[in-house]
Amino acid sequence: MDFGESSTGAADDVDAREAFDLLGHDIRLEILLALLEDWLAAHTKPKSYAELMDAVGMEDSGKFNYHLDKLRGVYVRQVEDGYVPTASATALYRAVLAHRPTDSVAVDQTLSTATCPACGAEPQLRYDRGFVTVDCPDCSEWEGFTYPFPQNGFERHNSEQLLAAVSERVRHEVGLARTGQCPACAGPTTVDLRPEQVEDDGWIELACDSCTFVVGVDPLTALLTDDRVGAALREIGLDPLGHDWERPDSQPSVSSRDPPRLSVTVTGPSGTVTLTLTGDLEFEAIDTE
Ligand SMILES: [Zn+2]
Ligand SMILES: [Zn+2]
Known part of the structure; x- marks a missing residue:
């Protein structure tokens, strides 16, 4: 992300x-x-x-x-x-x-309760220019994530609580942006579903038409606030509230270019969920096997 x-x-x-x-x-x-x-x-x-x-x-x-x-x-x-x-x-x-600039926050800590999905090392949490970054200090296999987080949120958080707070913020904001509303300014958002990007990086982009809000995210993360997706993930034994890197890779693919159709497959301990989505991330089908 x-x-x-x-x-x-x-x-x-x-x-x-x-x-x-x-x-x-x-x-x-x-x-x-x-x-x-x-x-x-x-x-x-x-x-x-x-x-x-x-x-x-x-x-x-x-x-x-x-x-x-x-x-x-x-x-x-x-x-x-x-x-x-x-x-x-x-x-x-x-x-x-x-974001008051008078209080400066410097964070560079190891997250002892998380592990890099690629190498198993303890990830690093850093804060710079108003962005929280979580990545692996030992390998470059896992790209981790970066997301803006107001400095004000640091007053009551140690790094584990901070990670939970950032994750919760991502879920709400990205979930709202996916429904067509900018979480920052309430203006309309647009889904950019470039087939090459989806196939290469597994990403889609959600951007506000009027302010600076823009986020690149895997499609499944954008859909986690939807009840049907939460229920389908639980059915196959996955926790929709867990960190996104703790879930098995969801494989997005472009099943049709015109009209655009995206298909996302994720396999859990007790089954596989396949979501078929339109170019606006509306559900066409949710199949569980
Ligand atoms: Zn690693
Ligand atoms: Zn906006």
């Missing part, structure tokens, strides 16, 4: 630039932080103009009003009893909190 960064289109850049630009002032940031202090989702109690001005510690109402006005409609909404932050403001706040 791998995760890169794609670039956004020109239209998105303009919007993103304006959104960033609005925050380029201390007073505006103070206003947002003051509004977010008592955030209770849709139930957030509005702050009055006077309360807000007081919270920001400003006495010049002309200047205060100028900056409040800039934020209004984008990050701040005026309601009957005052002002509330918008969902955009909270989303931005969460992103900054998740």
Whole structure:
């Protein structure tokens, strides 16, 4: 599994630039932080103009009003009893909190409860640039995986718990992306099912049409949140919640190019499951033998 960064289109850049630009002032940031202090989702109690001005510690109402006005409609909404932050403001706040650059995390540890599927060595877990990487220190047979994980998640995790947390995140995010919804921005996602890539690497790519979310993943991992796949794997004696490298290799193949059809076969201790999928990863058939 791998995760890169794609670039956004020109239209998105303009919007993103304006959104960033609005925050380029201390007073505006103070206003947002003051509004977010008592955030209770849709139930957030509005702050009055006077309360807000007081919270920001400003006495010049002309200047205060100028900056409040800039934020209004984008990050701040005026309601009957005052002002509330918008969902955009909270989303931005969460992103900054998740990846706040002041706390640096250095992780380079051996995972004593896991083994490399190729050579049996204990895998290595590393963290760099916001990505968790698990791979083998002893061989290059197993490529392991890399996935983004917010620094904020490190506060309560040792490396084994961290691995479980990353795996859970991958399952949810990739599962959501596979259903056509971007886990980061809720925009539509597209499945890129290049036959050569499926045949060479066993990978498909799920990418958001509007933000930078993109993930390369084996088709079975993308389907694990589907009840039918979970049930079929259990039926042949495999744990759908186990780490993906602990399962026997699932062999994806392109059974038809036009229309695109993908076939995924995995063999467990008590049988074989074959999934037949359309180009959008919809099920055409699930067969268990
Ligand atoms: Zn190895
Ligand atoms: Zn997105």
